[in-house]
Each structure stands twice: as C-alpha cells, then as structure tokens.
Amino acid sequence: xxxxxxxxxxxxxxxxxxxxxxxxxxxxxxxxxxxxxxxxxxxxxxxxxxxxxxxxxxxxxxxxxxxxxxxxxxxxxxxxxxxxxxxxxxxxxxxxxxxxxxxxxxxxxxxxxxxxxxxxxxxxxxxxxxxxxxxxxxxxxxxxxxxxxxxxxxxxxxxxxxxxxxxxxxxxxxxxxxxxxxxxxxxxxxxxxxxxxxxxxxxxxxxxxxxxxxxxxxxxxxxxxxxxxxxxxxxxxxxxxxxxxxxxxxxxxx
Numbered sequence: 001x002x003x004x005x006x007x008x009x010x011x012x013x014x015x016x017x018x019x020x021x022x023x024x025x026x027x028x029x030x031x032x033x034x035x036x037x038x039x040x041x042x043x044x045x046x047x048x049x050x051x052x053x054x055x056x057x058x059x060x061x062x063x064x065x066x067x068x069x070x071x072x073x074x075x076x077x078x079x080x081x082x083x084x085x086x087x088x089x090x091x092x093x094x095x096x097x098x099x100x101x102x103x104x105x106x107x108x109x110x111x112x113x114x115x116x117x118x119x120x121x122x123x124x125x126x127x128x129x130x131x132x133x134x135x136x137x138x139x140x141x142x143x144x145x146x147x148x149x150x151x152x153x154x155x156x157x158x159x160x161x162x163x164x165x166x167x168x169x170x171x172x173x174x175x176x177x178x179x180x181x182x183x184x185x186x187x188x189x190x191x192x193x194x195x196x197x198x199x200x201x202x203x204x205x206x207x208x209x210x211x212x213x214x215x216x217x218x219x220x221x222x223x224x225x226x227x228x229x230x231x232x233x234x235x236x237x238x239x240x241x242x243x244x245x246x247x248x249x250x251x252x253x254x
Contacts, residue, residue: 001023001024001025001026001060001061001190002023002024002047002058002059002060002061002158002190002192003023003024003058003059004020004021004022004023004024004047004056004057004058005021005056005057005058005059006019006020006021006055006056006057007019007020007021007043007046007053007055007056007057007058008053008054008055008056009039009042009043009046009051009053009054010054015054015214016039016042016214017039017042017043017046017053017214018213018214018215019055019056019215020043020056020211020214020215020216021056021216022209022216022219024047024190024192024207024209025190025206025207026188026189026190027184027185027188027189027190028184028190028191028206028207029180029181029184029191029193029204029205029206029207030190030191030192030193030206030207030208030209031192031193031194031195031200031201031204031205031207031208031209032044032192032193032194032195032209032211033195033196033201033208033209033210033211033236033237034210034211034212034217034236035212035236037213038211038212038213038214039211039213039214040194040211041162041194043211044160044162044192044194046058047160047192048080048082048160049065049073049076049077049080052065052066053066060076060079060157060158061157063076078106078154079156079157079158080156080157080158080159080160081150081151081152081153081154081156081158081159081160081189082151082159082160082161082162083144083147083148083151083159083160083161083162083164083180084147084162085162085163085164085166086166086167087135087140087143087144087146087147088147089135089143089146089147089150090135091134091135091136092134093134093135094131094132094133094134095122095127095130095131095132095133095134095135095138095146096115096118096122096131096132098135098146098150099118099121099122099146099149099150099153100114100115100118100153101150102150102153102154103117103118103153103154106154107154117153118131118149118153119131121149121150121152121153122149124149124152124183125145125146125148125149125179126145127142127145127146127149130142130146140167140168140172141168141169141172141175141176144164144168144172144176145176145179147164148164148176148179148180148183152183152187152189155187156189157189157190158189158190158191158192159180159183159184159189159190159191159192160191160192160193160194161180161191161192161193161194161195162194163194163195163196163197164176164177164180164193164195165177165195165197165199165200170199173197173199173200174199174203177197177199177200177203177204178203178204180193180204181204181206198237201222201225201237202222202225202237203222204222205221205222205225206221206222207219207220207221208220208221208222208225210232210233210236212232217230217232217233218230218232218233225237226238
C-alpha cells in the first residue's frame, strides 16, 4: 500500500502538483488518469522516487521515502518494477537477456538461478521459448509482455506502468490489461497504472485517481464512475459517443 499525503511539487515558481492525498491499494490495479498537463507524469515520478515532493509525504507500507537514508531508498527501489511506455527494451539484447537484466543488476544469483527465474516469468506471460529472439523479431504486444516479465522478475512489491497500452490494438490492449491485473492479484502487488485508455479505466479500474490541473478532482472505481455527477470526469471518461451510450445504459440499469 502506498499512502500519499498533501503532496505538492513545484519547479521554480510553477506548481505542478497542488496538494494530492490518496491511498493506492495493495493487490489492486490503481489507475491515474487525466488530460495532458494534469500532472500525471510528475506524480508518477514522485511515486517512483525520481522527484522528491516539495511538500507532503509518500509512504510505502509505512516507510516514508523522504526520511529513508541512501541504503533504505536503494532497498525500496529494488522492490519496484516498472513497465515503460513503449516497453523500452534493449534492442541489442535478446528477450532472455532483457528479462535477466534486473537480476544481474540487483542480485547475486548464479546464472542457473537467474535463468530459472527468467523462464518462470516468461512462461507466466505466455512467452516460453522466446528466449533467443530480439525485440525487433517480435510483435508490439509480445514486446509489452517482455517488459512486464522484466518488471516482475525481481518479485516487486510495487509495480508501476506508464501507458502500458500505448501503440497496441484494442484486442491486444485488453490482453495486456488482464495480464497486469492477474499478476497484481496473484502476487498481491500494489500496482499503479498511468493511463489514457478509457477501456482500461472501465475494465480494470479497481481504484481510479483523476487529476485535473495538479489537483485530485475525483477518486473511486470502475463500478461507480458512471454514477458521478462531476462534469469534468464525465466529459473526460465519456468523451466518445460509444462511452456515452455505455454510461446511459449503465444508469438505466440502476
């Protein structure tokens, strides 16, 4: 669980985050949504420890990041997995080498132990046998699954995903959403997803934080979001005619 209390973040005189307080739940898919410029990326970087808040605190299962020493911060970062937008795989490395990279960086396991773990996570994301392929030899959806395998190979307590469906077709995007949700539940991870994908919001949004102009405008989940009377989130989530019809059908079903 990650607890955020009154987080502000400024760069010079420009205040990007203006006092955000929320809780990201363990074992749930937590989504951060909002329009471009809302502060989502800065907020995610604060959660990752890349930016320190100008004011406020972020605690990871009771540990305040700002008060940890260098060793404590290093240990905490090792408990974080990251799925980058566009996958961010190393082109010169095979699938196996990409997934093994965090193990080589942060553990003292033997090659046999690392390979066993790599094969476990590749099997979990349905990529068994793809070890020797290079990123250029596999599809975008497969690359995303490699990125997920790499993010979970060190058995993280916290999983961060930045636009995991970026560049994927709708069917593949749903498969990636479901995979992330399954892995979250299986391993009881605190998963935070920065997303523009409204399908993700309505499909796996077990906890949703909506930012607007650096403020927390609304929070809830996919089961109640269609009931809100907040015009900003209605216009954001239900901007297309299809989603407007979905919301109307949901409301009529009450």
